[in-house]
Amino acid sequence: MVKQTTIKSEISLKGVGLHTGKEVTMTFKPAPVNNGYTFVRVDLEGQPVIEADATYVVNTQRGTNLEKKGVKIQTSEHVLAAFVGCDVDNVIIELDASEPPIMDGSSKYFVEAIESVGIEEQDAERKVYVVKEVISYTDESTGSEIIVMPADDYQVTAMVDFGTKVLGTQNATLKSMADFKAEISDSRTFSFLHELETLLENGLIKGGDLNNAIVYVDKEISEETMERLKVAFGKDSITVKPNGILDNLTLHYPNEAARHKLLDVIGDLALIGTRIKGKVIANKPGHFVNTQFAKKLSKIIKIEQRNAVPVYDLHKEPLMDIHKIMSMLPHRPPFLLVDRILEMSESHVVGLKNVTMNENFFVGHFPGAPVMPGVLIVEAMAQTGGILILSTVPDPENYLTYFMKIDNVKFKHKVLPGDTLVFKCDLISPIRRGICHMQANAYANGKLVAEAELMAQIAKSTN
Numbered sequence: 001m002v003k004q005t006t007i008k009s010e011i012s013l014k015g016v017g018l019h020t021g022k023e024v025t026m027t028f029k030p031a032p033v034n035n036g037y038t039f040v041r042v043d044l045e046g047q048p049v050i051e052a053d054a055t056y057v058v059n060t061q062r063g064t065n066l067e068k069k070g071v072k073i074q075t076s077e078h079v080l081a082a083f084v085g086c087d088v089d090n091v092i093i094e095l096d097a098s099e100p101p102i103m104d105g106s107s108k109y110f111v112e113a114i115e116s117v118g119i120e121e122q123d124a125e126r127k128v129y130v131v132k133e134v135i136s137y138t139d140e141s142t143g144s145e146i147i148v149m150p151a152d153d154y155q156v157t158a159m160v161d162f163g164t165k166v167l168g169t170q171n172a173t174l175k176s177m178a179d180f181k182a183e184i185s186d187s188r189t190f191s192f193l194h195e196l197e198t199l200l201e202n203g204l205i206k207g208g209d210l211n212n213a214i215v216y217v218d219k220e221i222s223e224e225t226m227e228r229l230k231v232a233f234g235k236d237s238i239t240v241k242p243n244g245i246l247d248n249l250t251l252h253y254p255n256e257a258a259r260h261k262l263l264d265v266i267g268d269l270a271l272i273g274t275r276i277k278g279k280v281i282a283n284k285p286g287h288f289v290n291t292q293f294a295k296k297l298s299k300i301i302k303i304e305q306r307n308a309v310p311v312y313d314l315h316k317e318p319l320m321d322i323h324k325i326m327s328m329l330p331h332r333p334p335f336l337l338v339d340r341i342l343e344m345s346e347s348h349v350v351g352l353k354n355v356t357m358n359e360n361f362f363v364g365h366f367p368g369a370p371v372m373p374g375v376l377i378v379e380a381m382a383q384t385g386g387i388l389i390l391s392t393v394p395d396p397e398n399y400l401t402y403f404m405k406i407d408n409v410k411f412k413h414k415v416l417p418g419d420t421l422v423f424k425c426d427l428i429s430p431i432r433r434g435i436c437h438m439q440a441n442a443y444a445n446g447k448l449v450a451e452a453e454l455m456a457q458i459a460k461s462t463n
Helices: 077-085 108-117 177-183 193-201 223-233 256-272 287-306 322-328 374-390
Strands: 003-007 011-016 023-030 037-041 049-051 057-059 065-068 071-073 091-095 119-125 128-130 135-139 144-149 155-161 169-174 190-192 214-216 275-277 279-283 340-344 348-354 399-411 420-432 435-444 447-460
Touching: 003 023, 011 108, 023 108, 037 071, 049 065, 049 071, 057 287, 077 108, 077 177, 077 256, 108 177, 128 287, 135 287, 144 287, 155 256, 169 177, 169 256, 190 193, 190 256, 193 214, 193 223, 214 256, 256 279, 256 287, 322 340, 322 374, 340 374, 348 374, 374 399, 374 420, 374 435, 374 447, 420 447
Parallel strands: 037 091, 128 275, 155 279, 190 214
Antiparallel strands: 003 119, 011 023, 023 091, 037 049, 057 065, 065 071, 135 144, 144 279, 155 169, 340 348, 348 420, 399 447, 420 435, 435 447
16 A cells, blocks of 8 residues: 655745746645645635646646636646655645746756655555546647556656747657656746747746746847847847757756656646556647646546445455344344445445345346346445444434435446345434434445435334
């Protein structure tokens, strides 16, 4: 079992936002298990929290921007990539502005900050989504595509074609997240000259300079543009290097642009909220296609988790056999529909019923095509839940359980003779005054066959 992790202590960094140009202090703080990555705007009243969740992506212009209830976080991807690359699951990211500091345009300084305080294991299992089949997303307008396929580890490949002579086609691959720091983290953000001109005209990249963004010159620079660049970057002179980039920067890698695109993919896919065991291949990635894929995969994962079939050792000695069940439940054959209790805690219970052809209801439901009635599956789930609620009183034999409400009942598969039904009931809210509100699921043959929200109440028997 791989355990979740967080940082050992808090640490702060200061800088300016790339697009806002605002001074910002960002503080990383340890977080409890299952927290994931959460941003906190400490400069706003109430210090609102914005979870790093794909559903909060509102636009992807020059970065991945989140918004929740009017509160914004801009260009979140470089920070998130650092935590994924450093194998950190849970962290609180406090900001006194909407945008993290751009630093040098990579994840390098964030990685160094994380490593300076260290990482510690937590007492909870890490949630990992194991990719079992190819899942893809294509942006028809741009031809950008991302797929994920089964693999033994989280791997990422980025293939980019910028359609310019200065860059052409580039590829980058990260075979193991353990190599993120050495191979990807210091790859800096970049822009083409024609994009830079547009950004300047629209009042963006106010925090940009020649130390945190690579500028590729994909067109002839006019004297007017050169003067504007000097003013924007606070330089007395600007020239173009032989490799086609503005001066004062030396590339870390010939394919640094592709490596940065890979870094962006990792940061954007962190918005899925779950670790991935699979290989991601991104062709012409960008923040829009990255986050659309994150949204799609997040939905798939949530559906699978909701329908996931728990596994129990049916050969293990049960917590309660039929005799103990009958000492607690008032039901008797042919209306006793639980054979064993496998597990029980203060908030859940797991029961089992072996369905045989000898069940009396098969006589009329249906002759020649025996199917267990759905209403009896619900009753069996309720009886299992009844064990949980009756376990809260010292003399359960003196109580009866009554239905109060049934909601959201769904039947998904038939239950036939020979099936083994497993019932799992989880409390939706604590038991109060003998009232139990629970989510009940029934499984058979590795599938969810029925589900319902049940509410019941126990009352003293008058007999």
